[in-house]
Amino acid sequence: MNDSGERKHVVVLDDDAELRTLICEYLEAHELRVSAVGSGAELRLLLGTDRPDAIILDVMMPVEDGLSVLKDIAGKADRPAILMLSAMASDVDRILGLELGADDYIAKPVNPRELLARVRAVLRRRTAGRGPEEEEVQAIRFDGWVALPASYGLVSPDGTTVELTTNEYRLLLALLRRPGRVVSRDTLMFDVHGADAEFYDRAVDVGISRLRAKLAEHDASELIRTVRGEGYLLVRRS
Structure with a gap:
């Protein structure tokens, strides 16, 4: 992972290009380094060459859904923190996401300030001691x-x-x-x-x-x- 003196690197995976851009611009404006990808395949390519600190992962995507991507990367050693972002916000959906390995599960539509706060909270647990x-x-x-x-x-x-x-x-x-x-x-x-x-x-x-x-x-x-x-x-x- 990145040293504490560097800007934390967050990857945003969402098939909605407009939303993806809005999230990236907001996080970038608050001292995070952000990469945008539009599919699980693009994310895997990025993870092959970079080690981000966190991933914001959309659940509902047309080709490969976010839960499938989560299953693929959650169990790997030294994997990034993972925040699920989804319009599916029932307790069952939240529980499933958390138990598959997500660090947080956030319902859409999300206030950008809340998303930033949740990202920072997850990163804080990772860098200042998760437990x-x-x-x-x-x-x-x-x-x-x-x-x-x-x-x-x-x-x-x-x-x-x-x-x-x-x-x-x-x-x-x-x-x-x-x-x-x-x-x-x-x-x-x-x-x-x-x-x-x-x-x-x-x-x-x-x-x-x-x-x-x-x-x-x-x-x-x-x-x-x-x-x-x-x-x-x-x-x-x-």
């Missing part, structure tokens, strides 16, 4: 598993690398930092999305469900227990 997991650099061993916070890596007891989305990994780290303790949904939401996130109980539940499913592929479905009405607990035996 305790970014301070951990040592491997965390639990029940035969190895988590590598510095690289967002997870290795199963049989040596298999397990692919998690960024949000799934943050959920796991939030539980690993509190082994044997019940962790509430609001604490998990804060650890995953930061203080600026809007809270959705179901976003945490869906994320835990997907994390469990991936652990279950390696016979570890019982590592995370639900404590009804309280939250979740990691059963750490080693």
Whole structure:
């Protein structure tokens, strides 16, 4: 990512050229370096040669929708912050976007000042400390598993690398930092999305469900227990 002394680089992906231009001009006027692309293919070409700090990603696009693009890039190590921008603003849509790895989900039409504030909030979490997991650099061993916070890596007891989305990994780290303790949904939401996130109980539940499913592929479905009405607990035996 760019050094803190440089202007942060934001990529705007939207198939609406007029809206794309308006967003870019507003962000540029507020000390951000902005690139504009009109499709997922153009974004991938850019990511092949540049490493932006954040991507504003439109959901509704004709050839390849934003969620497909999100799935492709969200789980990659050291990926940019991702803000979804969509006219689809129901709780279900927000939860899906967040659990696929987005850092924020913003409804259209959006006030440019609000968009700028949300971009800055996401970048602030990235550069000034997103949460305790970014301070951990040592491997965390639990029940035969190895988590590598510095690289967002997870290795199963049989040596298999397990692919998690960024949000799934943050959920796991939030539980690993509190082994044997019940962790509430609001604490998990804060650890995953930061203080600026809007809270959705179901976003945490869906994320835990997907994390469990991936652990279950390696016979570890019982590592995370639900404590009804309280939250979740990691059963750490080693």
